Structures are given as structure tokens and as C-alpha cells.
Amino acid sequence: METETIDNLGPADLVIGLLEATREEDTRSGLVLTREALSGLPDIQRAVLICRNGAAPAVPEPSPDQPSVVLYNLHPPAAAEAPLEAITTAYRSVLGYGEKLDARACGIVASSPRSLTPQWIRRLVQPIVELGFDLVAPRYPRHRMEGLLNRGILSPLFRALYGEHLQNPLGPDFGLSGRLLRQLLENDTVPRHAGASVVVSIASLAARSGFAICESSLGGRNQLSIDGLNLSSLLAQVLGPVFLDMERQAAFWQRIRASRPVPRFGSESAAAADEPGTVEIGQMIESFQLGSRNLGDVWGAVLPPSTLFELRKLSQLPAAQFRMPDDLWVRIVYDFALGHRLHNISRDHLLRSITPLYLGWIASYALELESAAPPDVEARLERLAVAFETGKPYLVSRWRWPDRFNP
């Protein structure tokens, strides 16, 4: 029924997917915001807005002075579906409809609709429609303890592998050109049960295939707070597809030697002022020490003896002196990616066992930047990204000769 309706819609210049718009009021406000956003884009005559509240598709009256925006609703996510899996399914649907409607550009917003502004939508699609870019990746203002998975692993790893500086290589909000989305769907052939995620492939495909990439500053977004157990699930759900993508694209990234910044659009709004509060560093260090005492066997299946030795030394340091060196953290991430490829132990065990190490890295990062100003934070993250690039020969050597090259 959905396909019939979407077929009847006819071609559209732009497809906007609001993946978290699952309530009636989100749909209504999304429609208003999209209309407002499109008023600044004269090239767009017809747009389709896709929400997910499952209500019957509605075609609002076109107004003569505004581009026509057609509303289309997908089924809401099933209760049993994991949130990240539900987002991936919705991504595929929106991309599929973008291709079916022969859209010139597709904007996908997976952040909470409460963060959404007309500017947010405009900045996602304007560089594509007016400047010919193929991928618009998001930039968000963040204070020092936000987006740590992106800052500590995803962004520097992507930079080292594919040579492009992106703050959020996994979005979740993206603007894509029609060309890119068609190629993405052509390449999206890995079965879903294999753990691949289309969200992970977007930026890596764009970088590999020479598509024009840029970043747009979108504005602040809400962060979800996650407890210890959910954190390990989150790490497994995010890092699993990232490592899998790394495995599939090994032939490409082994040839990349340098990196470059991508063009940026939009003025960066300042992050909400850092609260002079405290982070539970003690608990994170405790978690790391507990992991160090108990997970030696599991870590030993992926980490070389020298790394294990350094981790043991680190676990014996008093909290005030607790610092995880960048090169150690880089080798840990690379060795886990390699362990994922070699399948030495169950992949789920492997990915969940990184949690105490990640908490150890956060504790070290928080201690180091306890009273740092925003520029110092950025400088610190740049040093980490450079460490990922400097450590890449280690990854390449271990990837090529996992048995022979084992320091």
C-alpha cells in the first residue's frame, strides 16, 4: 500500500525524512518547518516529507507562493525493534523513496524533532542543491563531555582510514545527492543479518567513490544519557557495523596515506556553556580496573602482550595520575577492529568487552581536560586524530600479517 501511494506521488526535487517524527505533533511541526526551510531554496519546486507516525498519507493543499510539500508517513517502529536497527530500517526506506521519486537531494534527520529548526533542514540540503556537493555531514556544537564515542573513536578512525576530516561520520543527520543515494542503494547488497548498516556506509562510500563531501553546522541536539549496561550494547551496535565496513573496504583504506579537511558551511553556534560540574571519573576508573582484573583472557585474545602489560600498569595508577596515552588507545581500537575481522572470539563478546577500556579512555580524557577551554579541547582532539593517523602503519601491518606482526 505504501509503495502504491508513493508511486502516485510523482517525481520530487527533494525528499526529507524525519526519522524520529513518530507523533502527530512532530509531523505537523515538521511540515511547517520544512515549508519554512524551502522558502529559502528557490530551486526546489516539489518536496516530499517522510515521517514515521503511521497515519494515513495526507496531501495538503498547495499554496501558490510556497513550494509544494507532500507528507508521507511510514509505519512507526515496531516495539520489539532495537532503536538503532529501527533507524537503519527507516534510513533504507527514505533512501529507497528518494530513488523512486528521482529526487535531486535527500535530507535525513535522525535527531530528535525537538532539535529541528528550518535552518537545520536548509543547511542539510542547500550545499547539494546550490553548490553541487554530494554529501553533507553534520556538525553539532558540543561541550567537552558530549559526543565522546565520535570524538574518541569514530571521527579519528574515519579520518585515518578514509582521509576526510568529519566530526560525525555516522551522522545521524545527513544530506545526500540523488547520485550518491542511487550508488548507496546499489552497493547496499550485504544481507542485514550480517550486521552491516547503511548509516555506516554513507560517509565511507562517499569518500571511496570521490563524491564531493562537506560539513554543515546544524545547531545543538539533545544527548541521551546511557547507563553502563546500555553503553556496552551501544558500543556493540555502533562499532560492529563500523568494523564490518572496515573489513569490507580494507583494500581501499590501506592505500590512503594522508587526510584533508572538508569544506564547512554555516556559522558554528557555541555549545551550551560547560557546566562546572563533576564527571563520575572515579566510577569510570573503577570500571576500567575491574575490567583489567577480570577480562584479561578476553582482551588477551585480541590485544598483544605489550598492550596488556601497559593496561595492567595503568590499572595500578592512583586516580589522580590516571592517563591513557593516545598511542595506547589507538592501538587498542585498531586491535579490536582486527580482532573483529579475525573472529578470535565471539564478536558480541569482543565488542562488549571494550566498554571498560572506553570508560578508561573517557576518564583519562576528562581528567586531562578538567579545566580546559573549548580551544584546548579541540587541540586535544586534534592530537588524538593525528595519533590515529600516525598509528595507521601499525594497523596496516597487523591487518596484513596478523600472525607475523605481533609486537
Place this chain on the structure above:
Amino acid sequence: MWDQVGNSLSHSMAEMLNRFAGLLPGLAALVAALFIAALIAWILGVVLRRSLKGIDFDRRVQRWGFGALADWSPGRSPTRLLTRVVAWIVLLIGFLVGISAFDATLTSHLVERVFAYLPNVLAAVLVLVAGNIIARFLARSVLIGAVNMNLQYAGLLAAGVKWLVNVLAVAMALEHLSIGGDIIRLAFGILFGGIVLALALAVGLGSRELVSRSLDEVSRTSRQSKRETVGHL
């Protein structure tokens, strides 16, 4: 009288030598069977080892999710384990063939019973191997989950789960071998109950720790209104 003693001694000596001579062909057959079996075992072992190395069996076993097999293989090599198992099975068969060459009713009966018992032994070995692999997998799952929940008793919990599954596997294997009967059932009940009780205590103590920590966190949050949040994505 001394003549009679001498006669009976020489008679019994002759009889014993006759019997021993009667056994010699069987003994020679046993030695020959063992020698041939050893030769076949060696050839099979070499061929199997080379073939398994050719297909990178050790790596494949890990990739198929049986990494635990390496832990109790000689030299951490499942290839070597499989080769040795095959070689010992061939040797055992050779030994049984040799034994049957004695052509005594007792030995043929023994061989018959051993062969009839063999499926039970194989089933018991399979149960033990599967039990061990499952025990290790579950123990690791529990260990990682408990560490991520910050439970100080993580190691104890994991060990409890491992022993629980291992004890269950051993009891099932003994049941297959028809060894022990009621004693095994009784011992299994006591051991299993003991481990469950120990686990319940550990979980109880761990939960107490969890509850107190979360209560502590709630009160601390209410006291420190400016606690910084950590965002991951």
C-alpha cells in the same frame, strides 16, 4: 613318590608350555595388529595434519566460533587435537582386532561388548565437549556483562556459571556411560544445588551492591545539581 612328583611337574610344565604356545599366534597377531594400526594411524595423522593445515583449519575453527577448542588442544592447535584423536581411535581399533585374534570366547565377548559400548563413549565425549564449549561461552558472557555492570563479584559469577554447566555435562556423560547410577544422580543434585545456592548468594550480594550504588547516585545527583552528563554519540 619322587618319580610321581617329577612326572606331575613335567606334565604341568608341558601343559603350561603348550597353552603358552597356543597363545603365541594370538599374541603375534595382537602385536602385528598393533603395528599395522600404528602405521595406519601415523599415515592418517600425517595426511590429516597436512590437509587441515592446507585449509588453515585452526583459523577456521576460531572463525566458526569454536575458539575455546584451542584452549584445551595440545599446543593450542585444534589440528593437532583432531590428528591425535583420529590416531588413537585407529590404535584402539587395532588393539581390539588384535585381542579378538586370541579366538577365545571370553575375548570375542569382550570385543563385542566394547564395540556395543563405543556409541555410549562417543556420545559421552560429545556431551563433554559441547558442555565445555557452552560453559566457556556462557561464563564469558556473564563475566563481560557483570564487569560492564560494575559488579565486584563478576569473576565469581562467571566461575559459578561455568561449573554449573560443566557439572551438568559431566553428570549427563556419566549417565550415558551408565556409571554410578543413583550415586551420580544424588551427587549431581547436591553439587548443582550447592552451585545454584552459591550463585544466588553472589547475585544477592551483587544486587545489594548495585542497589546501594544506584541509591547513592540518586542522592548524590540531588545534592550536586551541577553534575556533568556524558554523551556518547
